[in-house]
Amino acid sequence: MNGETQSKLSVVIAGGGCRTFWSLGVLEQNRFLLPHVMEYAGVSAGAAMALAACTDRLRHTVDFFMKITSENNRNFYIENVFTKKRAFPHDSMYRSAVRSIIEQAGLEKLRRGPPVRILLAFFKPDVRVLPVVYRALKAYRKRKKNNIVHGPDTPVEGLVPETVTARDAGSVDELCDLVLASSCTPPVIEKQMINGLTCVDGGLVDNVPVRALSEKARSGRVLVLLSRPMAAQLLPSDDSILYLAPEKALPVAKWDYTSPEKVEETFLQGMRDGKRAQEKIDSLLKRDP
Numbered sequence: 001m002n003g004e005t006q007s008k009l010s011v012v013i014a015g016g017g018c019r020t021f022w023s024l025g026v027l028e029q030n031r032f033l034l035p036h037v038m039e040y041a042g043v044s045a046g047a048a049m050a051l052a053a054c055t056d057r058l059r060h061t062v063d064f065f066m067k068i069t070s071e072n073n074r075n076f077y078i079e080n081v082f083t084k085k086r087a088f089p090h091d092s093m094y095r096s097a098v099r100s101i102i103e104q105a106g107l108e109k110l111r112r113g114p115p116v117r118i119l120l121a122f123f124k125p126d127v128r129v130l131p132v133v134y135r136a137l138k139a140y141r142k143r144k145k146n147n148i149v150h151g152p153d154t155p156v157e158g159l160v161p162e163t164v165t166a167r168d169a170g171s172v173d174e175l176c177d178l179v180l181a182s183s184c185t186p187p188v189i190e191k192q193m194i195n196g197l198t199c200v201d202g203g204l205v206d207n208v209p210v211r212a213l214s215e216k217a218r219s220g221r222v223l224v225l226l227s228r229p230m231a232a233q234l235l236p237s238d239d240s241i242l243y244l245a246p247e248k249a250l251p252v253a254k255w256d257y258t259s260p261e262k263v264e265e266t267f268l269q270g271m272r273d274g275k276r277a278q279e280k281i282d283s284l285l286k287r288d289p
């Protein structure tokens with residue numbers, strides 16, 4: 001991305017599992033159009049993609065994930081249910097992909113780059129987890145059905161949101177833990193705890209985490225990349241925020257860790273959609289922040 005042109009631009013990447021590779025395609029297509037990014041924000045898999053974008057590891061991330069999915073035959077190994085082995089391969093594969101992004105770039109480069117802000121969600125101590133999850137999922141599905149992009153200002157009772165910054169992680173392992181905590185969806189992604197609190201996927205608070213940006217970043221221009229199709233007239237309207245969504249359904253499923261060709265096609269669809277969106281992006285960049 002063009003580091004010479006200074007602009008108050010931030011990028012927000014929605015959650016959506018493997019569908020978030022579409023966002024990397026949009027960014028890859030527009031890498032020379034976009035100016036220096038002030039901040040990134042992401043939730044769930046969008047947090048991993050924000051790390052890839054911040055460290056300029058877009059193509060590497062796609063290639064690495066295609067490699068490990070080509071070596072994985074199934075999304076569920078029933079023979080492991082009653083053993084110590086994991087029935088779902090996603091946790092270890094996801095962690096290895098995040099680790100690859102960080103190690104390729106190096107923590108120091110990540111710390112020197114723009115902040116990557118990650119939305120987490122915790123259960124309040126002593127709450128009954130299953131009822132809270134039920135209410136949060138019900139609210140999330142209602143928002144999705146009604147084409148509501150953002151979660152409410154106040155989350156479902158029992159959930160506490162928190163935003164952390166990737167550059168503050170003390171190690172590669174700690175940063176991997178934060179990304180997986182933002183993506184925590186047992187039993188597919190293992191139970192995660194941060195500072196003694198149990199995590200849940202931050203997308204249940206807000207799957208499009210503009211709120212995770214700093215106040216300064218929100219006062220500038222913001223490019224928001226979604227992970228599912230939405231008609232332009234249904235997207236929020238704001239002079240300083242551009243919401244981009246896939247123009248059609250994406251080929252890969254959220255938790256499909258067996259289809260490298262669908263991951264590649266999702267990335268390429270992002271590039272195609274990103275090319276068609278260049279006038280909109282250029283118009284956003286010309287607006288007064």
